Amino acid sequence: MSRNPEEPVYNRIEEARNSLGLTRQDLADKVGVHYQTIGYLEREEYSPSLVLALRIAKALNQEVSGLFSQTPFKKGK
Amino acid sequence: MSKKNKIYWFEGVTEKGVKSLLTDENSKYRWLRSQRNRRVLVVLMAVGLIAVAMGSYWPTLKTGSLILNSGAEIAIYSVTAIFVIFAVFGGYLLLRISVRGIGDAPNELLDERQIKVRDTSFRYAYYAMGYVVLGLLLLMLIGPDLQMFQPKGNDGSYLVVATLFAFSSMPSMVLAWRERDI
Numbered sequence: 161m162s163r164n165p166e167e168p169v170y171n172r173i174e175e176a177r178n179s180l181g182l183t184r185q186d187l188a189d190k191v192g193v194h195y196q197t198i199g200y201l202e203r204e205e206y207s208p209s210l211v212l213a214l215r216i217a218k219a220l221n222q223e224v225s226g227l228f229s230q231t232p233f234k235k236g237k
Numbered sequence: 238m239s240k241k242n243k244i245y246w247f248e249g250v251t252e253k254g255v256k257s258l259l260t261d262e263n264s265k266y267r268w269l270r271s272q273r274n275r276r277v278l279v280v281l282m283a284v285g286l287i288a289v290a291m292g293s294y295w296p297t298l299k300t301g302s303l304i305l306n307s308g309a310e311i312a313i314y315s316v317t318a319i320f321v322i323f324a325v326f327g328g329y330l331l332l333r334i335s336v337r338g339i340g341d342a343p344n345e346l347l348d349e350r351q352i353k354v355r356d357t358s359f360r361y362a363y364y365a366m367g368y369v370v371l372g373l374l375l376l377m378l379i380g381p382d383l384q385m386f387q388p389k390g391n392d393g394s395y396l397v398v399a400t401l402f403a404f405s406s407m408p409s410m411v412l413a414w415r416e417r418d419i
Binding site: 192193194196197199200206208209212 | 259347348349350351418419
């Protein structure tokens, strides 16, 4: 299952998750997905639906626009 | 914890069964989940399905003829047939376990990525079964001319069993082959 190469979606899920001290399983339980799906998302190999993106943003106390982007995030930002 | 175990008759799975596979409760099956081992299982399954489909021709391997001459030959042939069919059934069960039951799980037990993965595997399985059915039709059309396939005796029943197994296991075979992490 790979992302759509035409429309890549970049994210900072791993960074936000680590800053809260959550494991992939913790985040998966919070948003109701399998822990491997979190792995696929963090590796940017899967682009989430809008509903899942909103749930992840809420679980990580972030704005969706701060967590997902169609352009790569600058490191350290 | 006394929640009733829901049975999904159409998919042929139970809620507890699928949930158990989706989590890592069954650590004894973890070895099955590497992509290499899953692919080995797919190849073995394909060989098993071909063996079952060609079940009527097994006697020719030893006698060169489709006719079995003695009771002992018939017994060996029958026991071998049962063994191979059970082995393929066992392979089918292992295959389901190797892909965490995603190939047969209902939507409500999967997340959106798993649903997408499952649906994609069904699409590829549909194409694959199309080729299998096309191959069988061609075999039936040109087989008699080439004296390869002469529908009589048990030919039909072995083909039906193999085709049913193929229909049931193809989505999981596709999943097992394609997915990196499962």
